[in-house]
Amino acid sequence: DDAGLEATVNFTLSVTDAADAPTGISISQAPPPPPPPPPGGEDETITVTVTVVGDQFYFNGELASDFTLTEGNTYIFQQSPTDGNAGHALAISATDGGAIVDGLVFYIDGGDPRTQATYDYYLVSFYTYFELFEIHYTVPEGGADILYFFSNTSDVTGGTVDVQGAYTPPPPPPPPTDPDAITINENELGVNVGTLLTTDQDANDTHTYTLSGVDADLFEIVEGQLKLKNDISANFESKNTYAVTITSTDSTGLSYSQALEVIINNVNEEPTDIKLSATSFNENVNGIIIGAVTTIDEDVGDTYTYSLSGDNSDLFEIVNGQLK
Structure with a gap:
C-alpha cells in the first residue's frame, strides 16, 4: 500500500480440459495386433471342476496347463471321487517342487475348514464316504506369475498355470505406413x-x-x-x-x-486369348507361313513363348511369332 506494507496470497488455478480436435489420420498396413485377452475380473468366485485323465489334472474339461488364473479372484477347485480324483489330492506351489502356497482352505462335503493333512488322508483312504472335496484359493496380487499344480499324494500332475493381472493393457497400435506407399x-x-x-x-x-x-x-x-x-x-x-x-x-x-x-x-495376369491372323493356306507350298500369332493380355508389353500340341502339331512350328 502507500505505506509500503504488502500482503502475499497464493492462489491455486485449475485448468479445465477442453476437447481437442483430432490432428492427423494415418493408415497402417502392418498386421493388426491380436486382441488382448479378456480382462480378468476382480473379486470373482469361480468354481473349477477337477478331473483326472491319464495322470493329468483337467480343469473344467481342459488341461490344467491351458488354464489361466487372475489375481484377486477366488477359485474353488472341486474334486469329486467319481471324476477320477480318488487318491489324487490337488496341491499348488509357487515353485517347481516347492512348498504348498499359503492361503489354501480345505473343505470336505462343506462344513468347517479342514487341515491339508486331513484333506489328503480322507481323499486317499476314505473317499467312498464323501461326495465332494474342495480347495478354496484367492490368488494374491503381486504374487507369482506361474503356479505349479500337482498331486500331493500321487504322480498325477497339472503342470504350470499362468497368472494374469486383473487388468490387461491393450496391445500398442500397429506402426503407420508411409502415406506415399499405401x-x-x-x-x-x-x-x-x-x-x-x-x-x-x-x-x-x-x-x-x-x-x-x-x-x-x-x-x-x-x-x-x-x-x-x-x-x-x-x-x-x-x-x-x-x-x-x-x-x-x-x-x-x-x-x-x-x-x-x-x-x-500391377499383378501378372494370365493371357486371355490367342489370335491367328489367317486360318487357311495353299497346298503344295513347303514351309508356308500361315499367319501371325498374337496374344491377348491385359499386361501390356509382356513377352510370350509359344508351344504346339494337338493331332497335327508335329507338322507345324512357330518361328518369330508366325505359325508355319
Missing part, C-alpha cells in the same frame, strides 16, 4: 487396405470415420479397417491409383480430414 494388389475382391489411426491429444477418445472423395464409393470402413467393398477389386490396367478422403470425428463432434492415395500393384 498399396493394394489388383484383382482381389474386398481387399483390406489397412488400419486407420487417429492422432488426438485427448487420450482414450473414440473416433468414427467417414469417406469422401473421387473414389469413395469403391471403399468402406469396417471396424476401423479401410477396405474395398466386398464385390469390388482394383484393376491396374484401368486405374493405377485411387483417391479417398477420410474424416475422423471424435466423441464431441470435432473432426479432421485427410486425403489419402492408394496405389494399385
Whole structure:
C-alpha cells in the first residue's frame, strides 16, 4: 500500500480440459495386433471342476496347463471321487517342487475348514464316504506369475498355470505406413487396405470415420479397417491409383480430414486369348507361313513363348511369332 506494507496470497488455478480436435489420420498396413485377452475380473468366485485323465489334472474339461488364473479372484477347485480324483489330492506351489502356497482352505462335503493333512488322508483312504472335496484359493496380487499344480499324494500332475493381472493393457497400435506407399494388389475382391489411426491429444477418445472423395464409393470402413467393398477389386490396367478422403470425428463432434492415395500393384495376369491372323493356306507350298500369332493380355508389353500340341502339331512350328 502507500505505506509500503504488502500482503502475499497464493492462489491455486485449475485448468479445465477442453476437447481437442483430432490432428492427423494415418493408415497402417502392418498386421493388426491380436486382441488382448479378456480382462480378468476382480473379486470373482469361480468354481473349477477337477478331473483326472491319464495322470493329468483337467480343469473344467481342459488341461490344467491351458488354464489361466487372475489375481484377486477366488477359485474353488472341486474334486469329486467319481471324476477320477480318488487318491489324487490337488496341491499348488509357487515353485517347481516347492512348498504348498499359503492361503489354501480345505473343505470336505462343506462344513468347517479342514487341515491339508486331513484333506489328503480322507481323499486317499476314505473317499467312498464323501461326495465332494474342495480347495478354496484367492490368488494374491503381486504374487507369482506361474503356479505349479500337482498331486500331493500321487504322480498325477497339472503342470504350470499362468497368472494374469486383473487388468490387461491393450496391445500398442500397429506402426503407420508411409502415406506415399499405401498399396493394394489388383484383382482381389474386398481387399483390406489397412488400419486407420487417429492422432488426438485427448487420450482414450473414440473416433468414427467417414469417406469422401473421387473414389469413395469403391471403399468402406469396417471396424476401423479401410477396405474395398466386398464385390469390388482394383484393376491396374484401368486405374493405377485411387483417391479417398477420410474424416475422423471424435466423441464431441470435432473432426479432421485427410486425403489419402492408394496405389494399385500391377499383378501378372494370365493371357486371355490367342489370335491367328489367317486360318487357311495353299497346298503344295513347303514351309508356308500361315499367319501371325498374337496374344491377348491385359499386361501390356509382356513377352510370350509359344508351344504346339494337338493331332497335327508335329507338322507345324512357330518361328518369330508366325505359325508355319
